[in-house]
Amino acid sequence: xxxxxxxxxxxxxxxxxxxxxxxxxxxxxxxxxxxxxxxxxxxxxxxxxxxxxxxxxxxxxxxxxxxxxxxxxxxxxxxxxxxxxxxxxxxxxxxxxxxxxxxxxxxxxxxxxxxxxxxxxxxxxxxxxxxxxxxxxxxxxxxxxxxxxxxxxxxxxxxxxxxxxxxxxxxxxxxxxxxxxxxxxxxxxxxxxxxxxxxxxxxxxxxxxx
Amino acid sequence: xxxxxxxxxxxxxxxxxxxxxxxxxxxxxxxxxxxxxxxxxxxxxxxxxxxxxxxxxxxxxxxxxxxxxxxxxxxxxxxxxxxxxxxxxxxxxxxxxxxxxxxxxxxxxxxxxxxxxxxxxxxxxxxxxxxxxxxxxxxxxxxxxxxxxxxxxxxxxxxxxxxxxxxxxxxxxxxxxxxxxxxxxxxxxxxxxxxxxxxxxxxxxxxxxxxxxxxxxxxxxxxxxxxxxxxxxxxxxxxxxxxxxxxxxxxxxxxxxxxxxxxxxxxxxxxxxx
Numbered sequence: 001x002x003x004x005x006x007x008x009x010x011x012x013x014x015x016x017x018x019x020x021x022x023x024x025x026x027x028x029x030x031x032x033x034x035x036x037x038x039x040x041x042x043x044x045x046x047x048x049x050x051x052x053x054x055x056x057x058x059x060x061x062x063x064x065x066x067x068x069x070x071x072x073x074x075x076x077x078x079x080x081x082x083x084x085x086x087x088x089x090x091x092x093x094x095x096x097x098x099x100x101x102x103x104x105x106x107x108x109x110x111x112x113x114x115x116x117x118x119x120x121x122x123x124x125x126x127x128x129x130x131x132x133x134x135x136x137x138x139x140x141x142x143x144x145x146x147x148x149x150x151x152x153x154x155x156x157x158x159x160x161x162x163x164x165x166x167x168x169x170x171x172x173x174x175x176x177x178x179x180x181x182x183x184x185x186x187x188x189x190x191x192x193x194x195x196x197x198x199x200x201x202x203x204x205x206x207x208x209x210x
Numbered sequence: 211x212x213x214x215x216x217x218x219x220x221x222x223x224x225x226x227x228x229x230x231x232x233x234x235x236x237x238x239x240x241x242x243x244x245x246x247x248x249x250x251x252x253x254x255x256x257x258x259x260x261x262x263x264x265x266x267x268x269x270x271x272x273x274x275x276x277x278x279x280x281x282x283x284x285x286x287x288x289x290x291x292x293x294x295x296x297x298x299x300x301x302x303x304x305x306x307x308x309x310x311x312x313x314x315x316x317x318x319x320x321x322x323x324x325x326x327x328x329x330x331x332x333x334x335x336x337x338x339x340x341x342x343x344x345x346x347x348x349x350x351x352x353x354x355x356x357x358x359x360x361x362x363x364x365x366x367x368x369x370x371x372x373x374x375x376x377x378x379x380x381x382x383x384x385x386x387x388x389x390x391x392x393x394x395x396x397x398x399x400x401x402x403x404x405x406x407x408x409x410x411x412x413x414x415x416x417x418x419x420x421x422x423x424x425x426x427x428x429x430x431x432x433x434x435x436x437x438x439x440x441x442x443x444x445x446x447x448x449x450x451x452x453x454x455x456x457x458x459x460x461x462x463x464x465x466x467x468x469x470x471x472x473x474x475x476x477x478x479x480x481x482x483x484x
Binding site for chain 1: 299303304305306308309310312313314315323325326327328344345346347349350351352370383384385386387388389390398399401402403404405436437470471473474477
């Protein structure tokens with residue numbers, strides 16, 4: 001029986017891995033390969049950064065991406081730009097209406113502001129990013145505004161914004177085609193104080209094809 | 211014989227240039243500036259500089275300093291990076307600044323937050339109301355497309371490469387160029403998520419006044435907004451003034467305005483409790 005999570009992927013499957021709830025993940029994605037991120041159980045925020053493999057001072061830039069496409073939401077067709085204004089990856093398909101790139105990553109420190117100092121010891125996405133990047137000699141200077149796949153951050157007319165209930169569901173996915181050789185760094189978000197994970201962090205599946 | 215043919219003549223030639231005044235330059239000491247900010251004594255001044263169109267500057271400011279940016283001719287675009295001067299690994303976090311305050315737009319009473327849950331700046335005054343936390347710095351590729359080039363050594367420098375030069379002088383580098391804020395050019399978010407730019411030009415003299423809540427390095431580039439569609443490289447000089455001021459007291463209205471902001475101030479006060 002064929003796996004519906006593999007449907008429509010180009011070429012052969014080169015990597016297929018489940019990332020545990022709350023865990024970091026990193027992977028080299030070669031130009032032309034497609035990464036499919038599957039929201040296995042639904043409404044699981046996947047915090048996501050990209051670095052150019054050849055020069056990790058070149059990295060995903062939320063601001064350049066927003067400016068170039070003239071919109072804060074990531075959808076099918078969105079081109080993820082670097083801080084040098086170069087295409088790093090393209091959203092070739094997603095069956096979620098839109099994804100976030102303004103909400104940033106949760107951290108122990110920002111949790112103290114948003115929820116109170118009682119949350120300081122909880123795990124957070126910045127901890128995951130720092131851990132995944134530390135394996136490759138990157139550190140705090142390499143933290144920039146990220147993507148949150150499957151996370152919903154609307155902006156109201158008066159400027160009010162916030163992380164609200166998700167619009168994803170079990171099995172939905174996003175496909176990204178690498179436009180250069182990339183390092184993908186992910187935090188499978190452990191946040192339990194807001195609805196970005198439905199208050200219940202769950203695993204996600206990473207499939208690389210090409 | 212040329213006036214610079216030997217070292218004696220060259221020295222005299224060079225020294226004769228001293229005292230020249232141009233529009234875009236720092237005044238030293240800053241208290242000598244002809245137009246002191248209202249109510250500020252000359253001996254309290256920390257910084258008085260006019261940044262050229264396409265120019266940049268950077269300075270360390272102490273906790274309590276007031277920093278005023280003035281769009282003196284109505285078409286400045288002040289792109290800003292901010293670091294903790296003691297430990298520059300801590301820096302402005304644009305996403306946290308918006309998310310923690312549940313709001314997309316900067317203005318009087320709002321805070322500029324670091325990635326360590328602390329307040330870098332409070333916004334004391336803002337008579338502009340058009341600012342941008344979404345679109346970031348212009349880059350070399352964007353300027354090359356619009357103006358033919360975007361190089362630091364040409365006529366159309368881009369904000370990102372200006373940041374690179376400014377940071378290099380503090381021992382920082384490309385990896386330290388974090389997402390920035392753009393003062394004076396406005397970006398609003400439409401119902402469908404679209405970014406809507408208000409590039410002006412605006413009335414001359416609009417300003418924002420910030421209060422440094424930590425010891426900071428502030429970096430400014432004054433280049434056209436990355437989405438400014440005008441075909442000519444259009445930007446006017448930016449005036450920067452700073453002066454000494456008292457630390458934020460416990461009963462400060464901005465400090466106490468929101469529970470999130472108050473905890474950010476508590477985190478700052480904890481940093482300096484040493």
